[in-house]
Amino acid sequence: MKHFTSIQDVDNLSSLLEEAKQLKHNPFLYETFGKHATIGLIFFNPSLRTRLSSQKAARNLGMEPIVMNINEDSWKIETEYGVIMDGDKSEHIKEAAGVIGRYCDIIGIRSFARFEDREKEYKEPIIQNFIKYSGVPVISLEGATAHPLQAFADLITMEMYKQTEKPKVVLSWAPHPKPLPQAVSNSFVRWMKAAGYDLVITHPEGYELCEEFTEGIPIEYDQKAAFKDADFIYPKSWASYSQYGKVLTQNRSWTVDAEKMELTNNAKLLHCLPVRRNMVVSDEVLDGPNSLVLEEAENRVVSAQTVMKQLLTPNQTDSGELIV
């Protein structure tokens, strides 16, 4: 693994899951593995879970994390090439990435979609420029189109709780007052595919995700039909992809509640958090015995630590064997 920006960077998912299980069981097994290494955690957007879990993951490996809020601790960044920089952006991403790469052995980047220019944002210019110019491994801490550390944590959690080899999983669109990125949903779809789980997506018409991600996955517009016999329910809001960044409806008939959960096979509830209570999912379900959301958040340390360990390993295979 050279970078970690999507499932496509993973060579061998099952050996990655094996390593995750090992680190979940013993977080300090490799506590000097990252000695003398620095990880830069660069936030263009706010964060709670990612901020805390990635610092903790780094420390568990003996690395030094340095956290930076761009735009707040620093200044605005230009991403276009060839421009005369006479505006409000003080530094070009080429220098910013180049410099941070001189200070850090790994760089984590959080950079959300802004819903301004779909074509541009779906190319992930911030993350891709860091890959191009920093010269070190880059981890997505959630980009415009993907949040692979979250999807990996989701999968780790499901592997712990699943009761059949290939469980039925429903990704269920949810109402929300603000337009949310498609990143979590896109990644979840891809990781479920890679794990061979039986995924169904349900959402109102107009909320179709980018086909590049959903190709081959059934879409069921009837939420109740989708829930039938499900083993895991993952409610999640996202803004429209076709009408990029629009909130088409806030229809609360899509809120996941106890009645809908009755339709499932005693399904477990997943959510990446933060969650809008009684918009996305009812208090009753979120606080109920089948809710895995805190376990899932806890596994964010495991997914981050597993990925960081891989990226620290020179010429490694995904099985974690060192080829020195």
Add this chain to the structure above:
Amino acid sequence: MKHFTSIQDVDNLSSLLEEAKQLKHNPFLYETFGKHATIGLIFFNPSLRTRLSSQKAARNLGMEPIVMNINEDSWKIETEYGVIMDGDKSEHIKEAAGVIGRYCDIIGIRSFARFEDREKEYKEPIIQNFIKYSGVPVISLEGATAHPLQAFADLITMEMYKQTEKPKVVLSWAPHPKPLPQAVSNSFVRWMKAAGYDLVITHPEGYELCEEFTEGIPIEYDQKAAFKDADFIYPKSWASYSQYGKVLTQNRSWTVDAEKMELTNNAKLLHCLPVRRNMVVSDEVLDGPNSLVLEEAENRVVSAQTVMKQLLTPNQTDSGELIV
């Protein structure tokens, strides 16, 4: 000690003071005691002393501190239960606390009074919800009603400098351009009581603190009378409790100056800092030989470290004996 949000959490004050003295003398005595433990320091409000001293205290014990500014690094938090979260608050405190509790072994919370709803604020909803939902020990880094780490540092300082067993101490209201919380004053009163010191409170009428804290403590409205024979003077501004959050006067005749200090028994000056010079206390007194304010600030490391060590100790008594 399970949490540290007020003097009422302390089982045995004299053994806690003994441990503080030991850590003051040798800050690195337990430098691996907190190995593998993480403390989350969560700031809903700005901080200088608390931010620095709590990080340093954690490091002295070998713990990893992770600092987070809520509202700035993260997002707004809902504290009401049962609401439909369709407004500007992105996360409920139940999840925020639950998740942070999964990442941290101890959580410190700073959350000031906002002077909006006295009854609600005096219930300390932020701190109490963290206690309820995080599942780990919680330290108040100053709540709406109490600042016990400050009061403990005050007491450590006074124990070092006092010349009689039960010194006379005056908490003296001071003018200030802004409405300040009652937290420091409330805690100071309680800790002086617990230590058996001879405390007098002096302030203009209308500035009575909450009786729950001051019960049994004499109030003297004549500042000069109060200062007579005092061993310690603690000037401190606070907003009205009865007219919650109001600044009733900025009368500078209450400013502590050299002339008033003449009335005392060569009293030492205390203040929690930050201090408004020449509003709360004159330059002359603050810069004089009897000012202990920097020593007091330095002891914030000692109070924090002593408390953290207690909370790290499984099934401990306050004497610091491990019962494994």
Add this chain to the structure above:
Amino acid sequence: MKHFTSIQDVDNLSSLLEEAKQLKHNPFLYETFGKHATIGLIFFNPSLRTRLSSQKAARNLGMEPIVMNINEDSWKIETEYGVIMDGDKSEHIKEAAGVIGRYCDIIGIRSFARFEDREKEYKEPIIQNFIKYSGVPVISLEGATAHPLQAFADLITMEMYKQTEKPKVVLSWAPHPKPLPQAVSNSFVRWMKAAGYDLVITHPEGYELCEEFTEGIPIEYDQKAAFKDADFIYPKSWASYSQYGKVLTQNRSWTVDAEKMELTNNAKLLHCLPVRRNMVVSDEVLDGPNSLVLEEAENRVVSAQTVMKQLLTPNQTDSGELIV
């Protein structure tokens, strides 16, 4: 060395450079040298390189860095003495510095010029007050008038790449949309003088730097004449000193481009970063083989680490010999 706020604090530049080379070669040679020591990194202004490189430098020496943004993590600071603090400034620098000095073994301060009061700013009140009141060694992380860690990193870089004993160096004013401080330029001039390099300054009339810094250095108003046979070109924007803080021109004929570089002795390009592309220097030159800007940024760790090590050394000589 007691503090590090300008070249004038350096006792012996060549032994300092020797130590820098050693640390560049082996950053972890003294990795426990700063054990139990804390460095406070206090930012009154934004930062990227300084923020990251100083944290890394501290860690390389085994020190604990604590980073604080004043005005954002904390509150506004009063620097005048004798005032009645009834305005928007909550804390006096005397207490802020005094307290931070109780928590930290070294303090780094970033505090830019505001272009409000030249006489006052050129006295560096923030840094000087920290020296006066903190009681510990102070490092300038860029003041109003000087940025010595940058100039030291510049010199380290030039020492690595120079091909003659005393290379010809041109500090060349550059257009910029905003008024920038003179700090980087002032320090660069002083360090080049101290190193005995052959420095020429070129800029439009009206952009003369403070004579206290430039005394004895030739000023050439014809940029092309200045570039002739140069070994190093350092383009840098600064606002007018005589019309303090004014941008007199944004004339892009002063932008450094490939054609101008042709006039030099195959000169290397230096810049402190961040750099406005195609304002200060063209893409072609910045991305060309003679650009040292990333190497220079990397050497910010080396300069910071060398200085911190000196300041940690009790009764040390600049050669780094311990006199215990």
